[in-house]
Amino acid sequence: MLLEPLIMYYMCQKEYGLPKLDSFFYSLFPLCITDMSSRFLLFWVIPSLLEMKQPSDFLLLLSYICVYPIYLLISEFLALDFESIRQMDKSHKSTHWVLKGLLGSMTVYYVLVYSFFSPHFGLFAMEHQVELKISVMLYFLVFLSLLSYLNRTCKNYLELQSLKQNSKMLSDMESYNLHIEQLYLQLEEFKQDAERELLDLKGRIEKGHLSEIKEGYQSLLDPKKASLSTSSAEMSCLINMQVSPVKSLVFAKLLEANQLGVKTYIEVPEEIDHFHMEILDIVLCLSIFLDNAIEAAVEAPCPELCLAFLRDGMDQIVIVENAMKEKEHYLSELFKRDKSTKGQGRGLGLAKLSDTISKYPNVSLTTKSDHYLFTQTLYIRRG
Secondary structure (H helix, E strand, C coil): CCHHHHHHHHHHHHCCCCCHHHHHHHHHHHHHHHHHHHHHHHHHHHHHHHCCCCCCHHHHHHHHHCHHHHHHHHHHHHCCCHHHHHHCCCCCHHHHHHHHHHHHHHHHHHHHHHHHCCHHHHHHHHHCHHHHHHHHHHHHHHHHHHHHHHHHHHHHHHHHHHHHHHHHHHHHHHHHHHHHHHHHHHHHHHHHHHHHHHHHHHHHHHHCCHHHHHHHHHHHCCHHHHCCCHHHHHHHHHHHECCHHHHHHHHHHHHHHHHCCCEEEEECCCCECCCCCCHHHHHHHHHHHHHHHHHHHHCCCCCEEEEEEEEECCEEEEEEEEECCCCCCCHHHCCCCCCCCCCCCCCHHHHHHHHHHCCCCCEEEEEEEECCEEEEEEEECCC
């Protein structure tokens, strides 16, 4: 029985690719909740209802049959959301020690219960039967309290993160819409200037003065008057990006990069109307990519940033490449928490990115650093 958590931990790691803490949690939780529920029923509930003092094989079977209904009641009562627990940033102070305490207590419970109730401790279990029953009951209550606190904290944290992300997306959308208005005004102004120049050229043609016609023609074709802004050109490059939150985020970030003096290039050769990821997660990944890329590019001798959204059949590829001041980075430390090239305590971005990507077995990230270029490639396979 003690091998079961190890087998489940191995499956969580190898089959599902879960982080270590998540694998540890999911390898112990089902075993402990099943054991505690069955023992709670066997020790306290069933004997009282059936007025049977001594446990039997029938009562044991009945207690295990009732485990699933009891779990559903607990899950409903505590409003358990394991997806929130899985997505939670495990380094966050509000959950880090609670989760470790819960994992530690489950480990101790599992080992002790299967030790004391084994044949080797049969005499001890019989002599201290009441104490063991009370201990199981008390720990069951403590376990549910810790689980409830962890669940509420994770849900509240993720709701707050979602609100922040939504607020950021709305801000980006406002910036995007504002630029659309500015672009419209710019086009109107360009149209009026062109009409005025054409009318002026018409008057010169009617007069028949070749020198004035030549001067008016050259004025009409003046590149400074005919050209639109760099951001307008970038807007046209994003025409194939049909995912509005992504389009607004990318445009806002490229506009920010231009204002900081970073030369930007973007490529979206084929239409993209969705991603094989949750929209909040792809926006979060892109936000981290572009924030880090802009910050690094600003410090580079030749500040440049390249962004590409490509398709490989039904799969999607996102490439972010930026110039940097160092010739290369040592990549092994970059994705660890609190590890960063920007200083102590500033390495949460890439660690959060790694946590987000780990939720998707169909998503992989490759990172390359060479010859003053830092490249990250996000490969999103069709799920």
